[in-house]
Amino acid sequence: MSNKKIVILGGGISGLTVAWRLQELGFQTEVCESNEFVGGLAGTVRPEDGRYCLDFGPHFFITQKQEIVERITDLLADDVVSFERSAQLYVQGRFLDYPLSAKNVLLNFPLSDAIASIITFVWAQLKSAAGYLIRIDSKTVNFGDWATANFGNHLAKIFFRPYTEGFWKIPCENLSPEIIPTSTRLNFMKSLKMMFLKKVSGPAKSLTERELVLPLRYPKRGYGVIAETIANRVLNMGGFIRQNARVVKVELRKDGKYLVKVSQDDNEIELNADHVVSTIPIPNLVNMMSPESPLIVRQSADKLGYLSLIVLYVVTTTKDLLDTSYVYYLDRPYHRLAEMDKFCDSLFPAGENMLAVEFSCHRGDEIWNMNEQDLLELALPHLEHDNIILRNEVDKLFVVRAGHAYPIRYLDFRKNLDTFLNYVGEHNNLDVLGRTGEYMYIDSDQCMERALVLADKIAAKLH
Ligand SMILES: Cc1cc2nc3c(=O)[nH]c(=O)nc-3n(C[C@H](O)[C@H](O)[C@H](O)COP(=O)(O)OP(=O)(O)OC[C@H]3O[C@@H](n4cnc5c(N)ncnc54)[C@H](O)[C@@H]3O)c2cc1C
Numbered sequence: 001m002s003n004k005k006i007v008i009l010g011g012g013i014s015g016l017t018v019a020w021r022l023q024e025l026g027f028q029t030e031v032c033e034s035n036e037f038v039g040g041l042a043g044t045v046r047p048e049d050g051r052y053c054l055d056f057g058p059h060f061f062i063t064q065k066q067e068i069v070e071r072i073t074d075l076l077a078d079d080v081v082s083f084e085r086s087a088q089l090y091v092q093g094r095f096l097d098y099p100l101s102a103k104n105v106l107l108n109f110p111l112s113d114a115i116a117s118i119i120t121f122v123w124a125q126l127k128s129a130a131g132y133l134i135r136i137d138s139k140t141v142n143f144g145d146w147a148t149a150n151f152g153n154h155l156a157k158i159f160f161r162p163y164t165e166g167f168w169k170i171p172c173e174n175l176s177p178e179i180i181p182t183s184t185r186l187n188f189m190k191s192l193k194m195m196f197l198k199k200v201s202g203p204a205k206s207l208t209e210r211e212l213v214l215p216l217r218y219p220k221r222g223y224g225v226i227a228e229t230i231a232n233r234v235l236n237m238g239g240f241i242r243q244n245a246r247v248v249k250v251e252l253r254k255d256g257k258y259l260v261k262v263s264q265d266d267n268e269i270e271l272n273a274d275h276v277v278s279t280i281p282i283p284n285l286v287n288m289m290s291p292e293s294p295l296i297v298r299q300s301a302d303k304l305g306y307l308s309l310i311v312l313y314v315v316t317t318t319k320d321l322l323d324t325s326y327v328y329y330l331d332r333p334y335h336r337l338a339e340m341d342k343f344c345d346s347l348f349p350a351g352e353n354m355l356a357v358e359f360s361c362h363r364g365d366e367i368w369n370m371n372e373q374d375l376l377e378l379a380l381p382h383l384e385h386d387n388i389i390l391r392n393e394v395d396k397l398f399v400v401r402a403g404h405a406y407p408i409r410y411l412d413f414r415k416n417l418d419t420f421l422n423y424v425g426e427h428n429n430l431d432v433l434g435r436t437g438e439y440m441y442i443d444s445d446q447c448m449e450r451a452l453v454l455a456d457k458i459a460a461k462l463h
Helices: 013-024 066-076 102-107 111-132 143-151 153-168 188-197 207-213 224-236 282-287 295-302 372-385 413-425 444-462
Strands: 005-009 028-032 080-083 087-091 094-097 216-219 240-242 245-252 258-264 267-273 275-278 306-316 326-329 336-339 353-361 396-407 430-432
Touching: 005 013, 005 258, 005 267, 013 028, 013 224, 013 444, 028 224, 028 245, 028 258, 028 267, 066 216, 066 224, 066 444, 094 102, 102 111, 111 143, 111 153, 143 153, 216 224, 224 240, 258 275, 275 444, 282 295, 282 413, 295 413, 306 372, 353 372, 372 396, 413 430, 430 444
Parallel strands: 005 028, 005 275, 028 240, 087 326, 275 430
Antiparallel strands: 080 216, 087 094, 245 258, 258 267, 306 353, 306 396, 326 336, 336 353
16 A cells, blocks of 8 residues: 555536546545546436435446456446437427438438438538638637538538527537537448448447447436545445535645645535545636746636536426437527436336436526526426426426536637646646647546546656
């Protein structure tokens, strides 16, 4: 056992996994989590003494990495259900496959839209073949131009632009093409190939491909069971996890080690750390650093914003609300509905069901400030119109909120992120990790992969 101690800011899946691996490698770890529960975005809250299990947007677990499969299988044993994810997209009064496929465009759009989509798509491909290709890694191209260059003008106009702006609530011109999740960078040609050949290959599969070939897993008492079980492993190996513990200051000492100040249950606690791993939002970390971070770093960090998420859970006894587990929407105040019965029926009492209604918003805006009844009133006219649920079928409401759900990859985010990462790179004993800490649009399995790699790197450095 090493006497070196690593303090980890944030007890989400990234923070807990890095602690787990470091404990296995013989280090002492202490995780500080500001919530009263662990798991962060991958957590589950259980109101009414655990009668209901509420995720921060319904999750499922999927991975291609053997080590992660083995760890998850070992963690969850039989407490998991496997299922096939089915999702639809509701556009212009029609249900389409999600993600949008070439088949949808050819068969489900009105003839005029299908023809215009194909002509402008082929034109865009010809232009790109002629050397005008707009690459995803370009620092100057905005999402709107990128979508037009890749999918053609018509599809960009009727689908990609309205969907993107409806979700992010930001004009496409201000967004980078890199707002697309790392695992979903699926181009239209690839989707055509998948549709006709039903064949997937290559080491870097997209989310769509991964979902076609890999089993999906969901823990019976909510997604948070994964993080809770990892937390138990950390504790059993002698690690320490503080909940309700908000990190307020990260002080670099003269010897290159850190003093981490934490506010827990109205007490101020000081923790000495040989190494610090931060998984918390970037602006929060930068503003708590001592000595104070340079002005340019603070200014850059403040521009790295996060989109917030509210999930309204509508409890009902009505079953079969949706035809698939998820439906994605354009032109609705919510962007996604999920029927929790289709994930697992042990998330609520027998005979009941829950509809998860997801609203993206910006912290402090009108939607963020709504209570559950306001949110229901906002959604209900559409839910009734679409024959999903009626007012008299609503028995109870719950709401969960995540202030930092999605890193917003603004057009110039890369410059600001690099400024921050260079600053972190100047600190020998500080690392950032995860979706929130590294500002990456990644899933929980990818967070775990990164955490395992980082733990090995820290161990090699500290030994
Ligand atoms: C709607 C939605 C659906 C998703 N669906 C899936 C899915 O189906 N499958 C999948 O694999 N992934 C999914 N994801 C992604 C997955 O949730 C994330 O990749 C993962 O949970 C990120 O974990 P993290 O630990 O990096 O960050 P976080 O979960 O954000 O953890 C950071 C932690 O830091 C804590 N914190 C913040 N400030 C402080 C402070 N000052 N002091 C102490 N603690 C602090 C926070 O409370 C939080 O617990 C989804 C995400 C969302 C938003």
